[in-house]
Amino acid sequence: MLMKSSTDMMMPTSILSCKHCSTKHPNYAYEVSKDPAEWKYVEHLLPKSFVPEVPGSSLHHYPTPSGWVPQQEEKYAKLPYYISRTKNHQMPIYIKERTDSPLKFTHIGNISGNIWALDADIRELLEASKTDPNYLVLTQVHEPGRFIRVKGVHADTIAQFLIDKGF
Amino acid sequence: MAFLSKGVHSMWRSTKLLQTLLPQVSQSFLCSSSELSSSSNSESESSDSLESASHVIDTERIRNRKLLYPPQHSCDRIQSWVSTLSRLQDDKVGIIDLHPSIFGVHPRLDIIHENIKWQQKYKNIDFSRVRTRAEMPGGGRKPWRQKGTGRARHGSIRSPLWNKGGAAKGPRGPTSNFYMLPFGIRVLGLRTALSCKLAQNDLHIVDSLYIPAEDPEYLRDLVKSRAWGYSLLLVDDNDEVPQRLANALQQIPEYNVMPAYGLNVYSMLKHETVVLTLSAVEKIEERLLYHLHRSGCVQQKFRLPL
Numbered sequence: 001m002l003m004k005s006s007t008d009m010m011m012p013t014s015i016l017s018c019k020h021c022s023t024k025h026p027n028y029a030y031e032v033s034k035d036p037a038e039w040k041y042v043e044h045l046l047p048k049s050f051v052p053e054v055p056g057s058s059l060h061h062y063p064t065p066s067g068w069v070p071q072q073e074e075k076y077a078k079l080p081y082y083i084s085r086t087k088n089h090q091m092p093i094y095i096k097e098r099t100d101s102p103l104k105f106t107h108i109g110n111i112s113g114n115i116w117a118l119d120a121d122i123r124e125l126l127e128a129s130k131t132d133p134n135y136l137v138l139t140q141v142h143e144p145g146r147f148i149r150v151k152g153v154h155a156d157t158i159a160q161f162l163i164d165k166g167f
Numbered sequence: 168m169a170f171l172s173k174g175v176h177s178m179w180r181s182t183k184l185l186q187t188l189l190p191q192v193s194q195s196f197l198c199s200s201s202e203l204s205s206s207s208n209s210e211s212e213s214s215d216s217l218e219s220a221s222h223v224i225d226t227e228r229i230r231n232r233k234l235l236y237p238p239q240h241s242c243d244r245i246q247s248w249v250s251t252l253s254r255l256q257d258d259k260v261g262i263i264d265l266h267p268s269i270f271g272v273h274p275r276l277d278i279i280h281e282n283i284k285w286q287q288k289y290k291n292i293d294f295s296r297v298r299t300r301a302e303m304p305g306g307g308r309k310p311w312r313q314k315g316t317g318r319a320r321h322g323s324i325r326s327p328l329w330n331k332g333g334a335a336k337g338p339r340g341p342t343s344n345f346y347m348l349p350f351g352i353r354v355l356g357l358r359t360a361l362s363c364k365l366a367q368n369d370l371h372i373v374d375s376l377y378i379p380a381e382d383p384e385y386l387r388d389l390v391k392s393r394a395w396g397y398s399l400l401l402v403d404d405n406d407e408v409p410q411r412l413a414n415a416l417q418q419i420p421e422y423n424v425m426p427a428y429g430l431n432v433y434s435m436l437k438h439e440t441v442v443l444t445l446s447a448v449e450k451i452e453e454r455l456l457y458h459l460h461r462s463g464c465v466q467q468k469f470r471l472p473l
Contacts, residue, residue, distance in 0.1 A: 050462060
């Protein structure tokens, strides 16, 4: 009822016919505007239908306060494998739990290229960073599904490793 | 049965049309391209010349095509030739980029299998039904008394233990097999099927569905000369089929046409070759990329339309 498309300039008239605006709220003084220039401020509040693309590096200094960095092609260009980000520009690494046991594993998805080379690198990383000498690094490579599962919770370690690689 | 009778019918019609329509067809070959004159067997006047000559291949559109959500790194690049149905020989009229997340995904055979099984099952109603002991005639009387005969104790001749008795746990149709595949799996199924078809050289892109002749032999010759196999699925953005193509396809049961919104995994695998028009490619990419990049959750609970 409020709007059909952000590009159409039909919203000011439809606002008048909105059921929430027809009865005047006693506590607030407001006025109804038909100015298309003001509509863009309403658009800021409306949910977006698409996930926006990453703004250019000129707009931001990376890493952002949350620690997010974009992909760097010059770093990963020579590697035999590639990991694409999710549609929300996040790393496709998840901690999953089996339903029949409390066993947790780390799931790394969206892998293209030589998945076995990535598996070898992850094993090497985890072997080097393990603190318990009895800990056994166990990984599963699902070649048709294009993902790797690692036993244990290693999401942060692997994510940092992949960010360093440029993914 | 409908399929069979259509086939028989079309065979009869095509043999009849061969005698009547062949001259007309070859005229339009002549006017559409001069090289075709050698392959056609006729020399009469053309009534379709104006229409044939009016078909212009929009090379600007092919050249200026831009990908939505362009891939992030260049090794993902996937390209395809664009040919045309308006000429018999396989002239390439351009080359376009295809989106790698639609036409270049990993061949997940399990996803294709899930989609095929779902398409076969969800609209299937199982009508098989057998009678229980209550539905069988008779069986109300105890066949013999409980004690003293030396035989096993029985209360009814329609017990499941008896020969010609009722079924204990038989099928009790009609039963619906309806279920809904998760939305992401359906989207991935379409992407996988398109990618597999392209990788196997079974997916071709044409500028439009224009054909110069409505004789089915023209389409048959075209498919044969391009080695497109036995069956053909044409997909366009528009759901109005051009008149000539409709007339030609009516007589060839193994060639079919479908709008882009009807594209599905089963049909893509059923037909040996899939031919997309440029508009269909753009529509398919736009719709699938919308679901790959839209905000919010892709997987939503399916509700039957009421």
